[in-house]
Amino acid sequence: MNILILGASGLVGSNCMALLGDEENKVLGTYFSYEAENTVYFDTLNIDNPGNYELDDFYPDVIIHCGALTHVDYCEDNEEESSQKTVQSTLNAIDLCKKYGAKMVYLSTDYVFDGKSGPYFEDEPVNPISVYAKHKLEAETKVLESIEESIVIRITNVYGIEERNKNFVSRIVEKIYNDEEIELTLPYDQYATPVNAFDVARVIQVLLNDNKTGIYNAASTDYLNRCQLAGIIQKHFPKAKIKLTPVSTKELNQPAPRPLQGGLKMDKFLSEYPDFVFSNVDDFLNDLKFKMQ
Ligand SMILES: NC(=O)c1ccc[n+]([C@@H]2O[C@H](COP(=O)([O-])OP(=O)(O)OC[C@H]3O[C@@H](n4cnc5c(N)ncnc54)[C@H](OP(=O)(O)O)[C@@H]3O)[C@@H](O)[C@H]2O)c1
Known part of the structure; x- marks a missing residue:
């Protein structure tokens, strides 16, 4: 199989690139x-951009x-840009x-739910409560409607190895x-x-x-709030200079509403x-400490 990964410079895409290439499967990853x-x-x-890699090859x-x-939060204040970069980019894909x-694998989110009664099964009723979430739902719906052989993977709070260490866990560990x-x-x-x-x-x-199709969740055994997640990092690095202030979502006053549960x-x-x-x-942090020794 020839597997094209759009957004291979990001967290999920780079991990797909690291895993999926082998003797049977050729992988091509893109950056923006x-x-x-x-x-x-x-x-x-802009799929006709002359600078784009020639996918016919x-x-x-x-x-x-x-x-x-x-x-x-940026999406909440920039609705048109969010629509372009999430919905229109998916229509182009x-x-x-x-x-x-080609088959499509689309990465979506638990934010398609309102967070009143999570964690969620794949087939529970959706109810997105932010601009980002509405656009992710619109994009995953288009994918499922348009391509018979498509898979939608819903994920949340992703961490892991990435070049830029942007994700919450890696960012803190780098600091x-x-x-x-x-x-x-x-x-x-x-x-x-x-x-x-x-x-x-x-x-x-x-x-x-x-050759599976349809919606699949991808989650681990952890069910955590952000403070607990930071607490796990602190446990692994007891000498770290972390000052944690727990607050309610209401106090945080983020521009975009968040699903709580x-x-x-x-x-x-x-x-x-x-x-x-x-x-x-825990496994990720143990591995990371071992590699950093
Ligand atoms: N991370 C999470 O916790 C999480 C949770 C739920 C769902 N998801 C979903 O999972 C997917 C992957 O997330 P991620 O965390 O890997 O995101 P990420 O690290 O921000 O990566 C996004 C990727 O998209 C690329 N990109 C952005 N604009 C583009 C454009 N106009 N043309 C081509 N590529 C473009 C970026 O390229 P450059 O960086 O080179 O510009 C980057 O490679 C996203 O759809 C996200 O909504 C993520």
């Missing part, structure tokens, strides 16, 4: 503003679409799938290794199911190998893959 190692330029908002069988505007007869003082003001009432980006890539790998249930995937073992935040 940050040229990550072994990626080629491709702008999903690769002819993908699968397109994994990881591109989106992921800053939830759908056109590419149609052109090459700890730089011996920085870290002040965190975090909500104690936003619950989710953090997942390692490498496990998301493993989920995509088995689903693609078995979010997160995703794994019963569907695990009933199909009972031997699949997800790692958790």
Whole structure:
């Protein structure tokens, strides 16, 4: 299979790139503003941009679409830009799938739910409460409607190895290794199911190998709020200079409303893959400490 990863310079895309290439599968990963190692330029908002990599030379069988505007609060204040970068970019990726007869894997979110009664199964009623969430739902719906052989993977609170260490866990660990003082003001009432980006890539790998279609959650065994997540990091690095101030979401007054009781249930995937073992935040931090020794 030829697997094209749109947004391989990001967290999920780079982990897909690290895992999915092998003797049977060729992988091509794209970047937009940050040229990550072994990626080629491709702008999903302007697929006719002459600077784009010539996809006819690769002819993908699968397109994994990881591109989106992921800053939830920024999206709330910039609705049109959010729509372009999440919905229009997905419509363009759908056109590419149609052109090459490719399957699509689309990365979505637990934010499609309102967070009143999570964690959620795949088939529970959706009710997005922010601009970002509405656009993610619109995009995943378009994918499912337009491409028969598509998979939507819902994820939340992703952490893991990435070149830029942008994700919450890696960002804090980097500061700890730089011996920085870290002040965190975090909500104690936003619950989710953090997942390692490498496990998301493993989920995509088995689903693609078995020609699965439809919506699948990808989450780990952790069900944590942000303070608890920071607490796990602190436990692994007891000498870290972390000052944590727990606050309610109401006090934080973020521009975009957040699902409070979010997160995703794994019963569907695990009933199909009972031997699949997800790692958790402890595993990730243990590995990281071992590698940094
Ligand atoms: N991270 C999470 O906790 C989380 C949770 C739920 C859902 N998701 C979803 O999972 C997907 C991947 O998230 P992520 O955390 O890996 O995001 P990320 O690290 O921000 O990566 C986003 C990727 O999209 C690319 N991109 C942005 N604009 C583009 C454009 N116009 N053309 C082509 N590529 C473009 C970026 O390229 P450059 O960086 O090179 O500009 C980057 O490679 C997203 O759809 C996100 O909504 C993520």
